[in-house]
Amino acid sequence: MQIALVAWLKRTPAIRRTFLRRSVLVAIAVAACLGASIGPAGARADDDPxxxxxxxxxxxxxxxxxxxxxxxxxxxxxxxxxxxxxxxxxxxxxxxxxxxxxxxxxxxxxxxxxxxxxxxxxxxxxxxxxxxxxxxxxxxxxxxxxxxxxxxxxxxxxxxxxxxxxxxxxxxxxxxxxxxxxxxxxPLRQQTWYLGNRLRHRGVSGAFRDAVAQPGALLMSDTGLFPEAGxxxxxxxxxxxxxxxxxxxxxxxxxxxxxxxxxxxxxxxxxxxxxxxxxxxxxxxxxxxxxxxxxxxxxxxxxxxxxxxxxxxxxxxxxxxxxxxxxxxxxxxxxxEPVPAQEDTSQARSSGAWYEAAAVRYATLALLLIGFAGYPLTAWVGRRAESGRNPVRWPARWLSVTGFVAVVGTVIYLLCIFATGGKGATAFVAGRTLPWLLLQICTCAALLAIAATAITWWRTRAQVSGAVRVRLALLILAGALFIPWALYWRLLLP
Incomplete structure (x- = not known):
């Protein structure tokens, strides 16, 4: 239609063509204004409030x-x-x-x-x-x-x-x-259920979602940072x-x-x-x-x-x-109405078991931190007073580092998941996020270090002085306590 109109204008004398061109432009402008007033963009329906x-x-x-x-x-x-x-x-x-x-x-x-x-x-x-x-x-x-x-x-x-x-x-x-x-x-249980859905949607599966739903939610509740949590x-x-x-x-x-x-x-x-x-x-x-x-x-x-x-x-x-x-x-x-299926059921953040009592959990956390961090600190403070050879030094240092990182890293990471609403938490490998995978690797390394420290100390116990013996005993005690702690936090589960 537009092509035919242009062709017709070209066959018209110059004066008439000028007049018609202007008339067509005016008509188009009027139509555009009317369209703007009644079209979707500018419409105001009779029932608009x-x-x-x-x-x-x-x-x-x-x-x-x-x-x-x-x-x-x-x-x-x-x-x-x-x-x-x-x-x-x-x-x-x-x-x-x-x-x-x-x-x-x-x-x-x-x-x-x-x-x-x-x-x-x-x-x-x-x-x-x-x-x-x-x-x-x-x-x-x-x-x-x-x-x-x-x-x-x-x-x-x-x-x-x-x-x-x-x-x-x-x-x-x-x-x-x-x-x-x-x-x-x-509110906290509802938010935890939602976090689980977001993690599943991003391919995260297995133990990490369980860690968020129970020990993580219980930790978040303890902090008092989640408003109206209960x-x-x-x-x-x-x-x-x-x-x-x-x-x-x-x-x-x-x-x-x-x-x-x-x-x-x-x-x-x-x-x-x-x-x-x-x-x-x-x-x-x-x-x-x-x-x-x-x-x-x-x-x-x-x-x-x-x-x-x-x-x-x-x-x-x-x-x-x-x-x-x-x-x-x-x-x-x-x-x-009939209720649609719900893929997952929400979980209570505490099962009521004795080891989930706040006193038990925080005493355990304190002992782990003292045991893992105390070994290198006391070694540094008493390095001049120590005499003799310490054959357990390297496996013990490895245990103190990996154990401390696993404990502190787990607590901080789960708090961050709640604070950010799980943003950025996506599956990296085998349904695990990258930070969680690294924490699980660190936990496995700590288990190996526990065994290496205990075996080396037993074999060379005659060479270990009294002060070093006390420090090693506290470290290995922390390592023994770390095993059930890691199980509770799902770090040793797939």
Missing amino acids: IQEEVSFQSHGLTLRGTVFIPRAAASGARQPGIVLVHGAGPGPRSEYVSEAEAFARAGIVTLAFDKRTDGYSFMERDFSLLADDALAGVETLRVRADVDPAQVGFWGFSEGAWVAPLAAAKSPDVAFLVTIGASGLD YDPVPVLERLRLPVLAVWGEHDIQAAPAESAAVFQRALDRAGNQHATIRFVPGAGHNGHATTDGFDKVGGLVVGGKALGALGPGYADVMTSWVQSVAAGHAPRSSV
Whole structure:
């Protein structure tokens, strides 16, 4: 068509050709402007919500947010309201625009707000404080002229699915609760299960994943660096009698969905809750957004370089239709969908065995460090006072070095895995990460050094002086203690 138009213009007299060329350019420009105003890039659908910036106070802090208002609310009719409660991390409201718009298009006034930064960090958080922030958001909606104050509830995602139930249990003003990606486990156990999934996804298998799940998690708990590590959601769930919709993505690799759904069902049954609905979204991940395996994100918004994925198929409909039923006074009776298979079961970080008691573990660690580090240090301090030949010197030095590196390296590496969320931990050979492989090699070298030191000392015991004999005895004692320690930390397992 374009070629024919050019050919026709060439056959036209010069003046007419100039006039026509200008007319065509004007027509193209007008069409482009019209296309920009009605096309996808600039379109504004009739059901797009109205956005209103708001601020409110909680514990002396000003929190800022956006209220997404249904177009129908402009007529003066009161609508149900919902407050979106953030997942873990900084929690800017921009990450929840897709949910906010979906609720608003369904006739639900929605508040998305920026999470507090004061009193919230990687190593500091208080679920009760966050719950008070969420309740302040509820009050912000309840006083609006376009909101029915008796029909305001929560939507809580991930960490917010611990916070929102706590807030709902604190106030009778909360009408309903929706959760997505909720964990029925304590935060540290849930994070450990997620780490195991990430490691498996990167080809890591065998003993290292077990070391992360149990001795590593127990160590992390002891440090006190993991905030709200032992928070138990069950007592709060057992107090909820308001309508609850608990939703998980089919491919949720963060919240142990099968286990968590069972915890929710049992706890809400004990609460006597007659309106607890448990649902699963096909083709959706932890946040209810589209994914192929729980690790990728398909479509959707990109916020701060972070892909969110498009809302999972049916995810918005499940939530909005349920809230509409509750607001209309027809809260659905309790029901549970069939639970999808969960590949791995979470592990408790302690089996309750005597050797897992904190006193035993830390006494063992102290003895190992003293035994391995003490041999070279005392040798250096007393090198001038020693006399005579020490035939055990080299195997003993080798034992002190390899044992010390294995112990300290294992502790530091597992703490780093938790601190970084397992980033960079990929299989190097035979399902092992490179640092773990090196630690296992170091452990095997320490075992050889234990045997060499003990045999050499026995054969040459007549040549060893009293002071050296004491130092060697402490070193070999540490070596003997190192064997069960290495087994407990899975360093001697495949």
